Amino acid sequence: MNLSVNIGSLHLNNPVIAASGCFGFGREYSEYVDLNKLGAISVKGLTLEPRQGNAAPRCAETPGGMLNSVGLQNPGVHYFIEQEIPFLRQYSAKIIANIAGNSLDDYCQMAAILDDTDIDAIELNVSCPNVKAGCMAFGSSVDGISEVVSAVRARTVKTLIVKLTPNVRDIKEIALAAERNGADAVSLINTLLGMAIDINKKRPILANNYGGLSGAAVKPVALRMVHEVTNCVKIPVIGMGGICCWQDAIEFMLAGASAVMVGTANFINPLITIEIATGIEAYMRTQNYLSIEELNRALKMN
């Protein structure tokens, strides 16, 4: 049995990836998890310059999920290259640099900078709902995504994963535009834009008012979108959104995802990525699947 998958030229030992923003730069979880046992780590969303992000509170629990409005706090791409890549390179997990920008130029500059570094892939975050300028604006129209993907494609030979927002009417057309313009893979879903109100204070709970919904609650929407996208693009699809256990991961892979990313579930169980990898392996063994591709083809529609 073979758990490995290829996402473009990116070879993963297994299909479990830590989702961006939910695993820091790997350091924090390295105490809990053997990072060698992860397929890859998508690091916290990077910007050209360091950012302090939004004011607190940045988090609100909601039924079966949570809202966050971190707003891309990060130490900047240069700090990442100098301080974090060397740490991560100690492990066999592949390094995916998640990048976000205010402008097309930001994306291009970061892609060019990262192209010269020892990372394995770039995840183009055009789907963060928590920053004022750029980002999700690019990701929610065919024109926007085409522009940014083709521009970034021209700047890097690294495996290029485009991360899609679910806050659209038809995610298929966005995914197809990413594919057409040179993406090696798409990952989805980023968070759904949501809100929670404190009825005693009569104010939104998040200082930023709106935030991104993630966690178990979004799983049915994520799974449907992954299924839609795997059925229209030819490039690999990385599925995520509410994956909390290996059974959830199997659902996404039956829906056609070549790999899965695990976000919010890490906060509840810091060992969950490894438990999911183990569970996938056991399921494939009992069900006699020899490869992830077989699993990807196993779903029968009603």
Place this chain on the structure above:
Amino acid sequence: MNLSVNIGSLHLNNPVIAASGCFGFGREYSEYVDLNKLGAISVKGLTLEPRQGNAAPRCAETPGGMLNSVGLQNPGVHYFIEQEIPFLRQYSAKIIANIAGNSLDDYCQMAAILDDTDIDAIELNVSCPNVKAGCMAFGSSVDGISEVVSAVRARTVKTLIVKLTPNVRDIKEIALAAERNGADAVSLINTLLGMAIDINKKRPILANNYGGLSGAAVKPVALRMVHEVTNCVKIPVIGMGGICCWQDAIEFMLAGASAVMVGTANFINPLITIEIATGIEAYMRTQNYLSIEELNRALKMN
């Protein structure tokens, strides 16, 4: 203190409405709930001809929510008029006829037919994700909604509520188009399109493959959309999506909703509509709000 609200010319004794598809034609719940204590009942989505709906299974539980793919099973608008209106008229709850069609002509015919009957309002369902033709297709573009709303508006003088789908990029532009074309109010959200897979059978759980997600899980998305819409339209907004307790209802009214609809929560607690109405009243009393409009204005943004 005054709990009554006006939705166009529709006067409700209180802001709690049973959501369409979740309360049958009131009969089933009349054993549990005094229908006189509800603001209104939006009946199961009606079509011109009787419909048998989709195959079973039509329901899947998901974290904090459920998927349904009923697909508008209903006895048709004529049966409703003859058999259900007389029953409902025994109670003071206002009657909202939720109508769905395959084509523009369906909507127009039903509106014209209902215009002559003893109902209080029409809720234009242009947001059902579970039928092949029409419906959500109308509701997910500015052109589609403009066409259907203006056509229906020309056929009826009843209060016209347009029910919006959350499966769009920008619900504000859809709401504004509904307003521009003569809607007296908008109600939102209908269900989010989702999916669940049985990993043992390797098939989608729903016979229809995809279904509509409702219940607590969707609340943050619903609340955000209601907030967006109340801040851009001038007509009343009816909020729904995951309301499970009076506190949830207050969140929606702080977000600007004039009234709320309660759907999935009825399945778990058949008394919930009344408990919510009681809770809203108690909250307004302790917080010294004299009217729902005051509550609608009370939210301070961060």
Place this chain on the structure above:
Amino acid sequence: MNKHLVEIVEKTQLNSDTYQFTIHAPELSDSALPGQFLHINCSSDVAMLRRPISIFDIDKAKYTVSFVFQVRGHGTELLAKKNVGDKLDILAPLGNGFAVNSTFKSVCIAGGGIGIFPLFALLKQYPDAHKTSIVGFTSVGKFVINDEFAAISDKFIYCTDDGSGGFHGNTAQALELQLQAGDLPDIIYACGPTMMLNAIAKLSMQFNIPCQVSLEERMACGIGACLVCACKTKADSQSGWQHSHVCKDGPVFWAQDVVWEN
């Protein structure tokens, strides 16, 4: 109103994953019929749907009703954690019970797996008739409440899919042998997997014996309002069929009224 907050007065674990609960519920014990079900709130979580569970036994003298359930997923798992003294929020009795006809001289029940549970209270409605019980499980290890069925029946046949005990085969096959041997009851009542019910329905038509089946479908409201629990039944319409609803029009149907799909 059918909403009750009832106390669990007895809890018995029947095997590794099956439990019998008895609740104190005077109104319910008075009005409930075999074949009806309880719609049980298994969680304190406001977002978890209720779970439909059939009535297993009714004790009018003690004002109790009992039910037996197997742990399958999250809801029944939480239910199994409840203890004597805990309160249960239930909607009951829901649906239509079995048609009981006191003139019947001979009745037969056929139950597969968790399908046997609603049939026990039913048999008790026939103190005077000759009662044949055919119960089936995947394997002997899964047997529960066999003794109770054996005790109350005049003829008791048990089956296992894997042949680890009793008749090797399912209850439909066992029933067929009975019928072929000329042991023809006045009525057959069946509950279990759809494939088994389908086979039994065919047998009942072949041997011209009235037959009622209790169907299962995923439910939300349990009272006929949400329409998710659809099943195909025969109708006078052009298509010849309609969608009925298991919670309200059932769960018990006459076998001949059901449209059986293959």
Place this chain on the structure above:
Amino acid sequence: MNKHLVEIVEKTQLNSDTYQFTIHAPELSDSALPGQFLHINCSSDVAMLRRPISIFDIDKAKYTVSFVFQVRGHGTELLAKKNVGDKLDILAPLGNGFAVNSTFKSVCIAGGGIGIFPLFALLKQYPDAHKTSIVGFTSVGKFVINDEFAAISDKFIYCTDDGSGGFHGNTAQALELQLQAGDLPDIIYACGPTMMLNAIAKLSMQFNIPCQVSLEERMACGIGACLVCACKTKADSQSGWQHSHVCKDGPVFWAQDVVWEN
């Protein structure tokens, strides 16, 4: 690794909504420091975030750690339902504890509401110093573990916001009176509502006394990975501030390092 499955060995209800739990946790009792916290999984539901709760007391001899918490919402409500013998899934010890300096001759703690809990174990680190405890609640009815604080302190002042007992006012006001009267400790440790901490931070600067505060912020991961628990601290950067994280850089901060907003 900081993930443990520990057993609850003692549970005491302190008042209508406050509980003290003691857990058997040898490793933790050995390594944990006052001011650090436990990140507790309150539910069997895989989707509920953990809840941060401070260490209240550490008993190295008995290998136990205890914590005290108030029921606020859904998570703490579920936690309160756990019983002796139940297992708790915790991440601990997390965050940085208070700085303890054995040369200090006189220390003062000021705690408001649930803010008093982390300060108890801290006082025990100062067997020889003169200890002043200022604790405050909204009203006498809310008092918990006052006796323990009184017993361990050389000077004990209690405050109520509504004047229903002790000093009428909050702990910052009570502290101010002490300082004005010339009762100047070597260090002040404070925990409680932000407004109170802000006032105490100002007093500490005014009287030039080192001061540590324990901050609260909504958390998800608890270990510095998700960045949701931001708080503003001073920085060498152009803006003069940065977002630190309560779970990892705190929860204890030097008052002078925090950017206090009004």
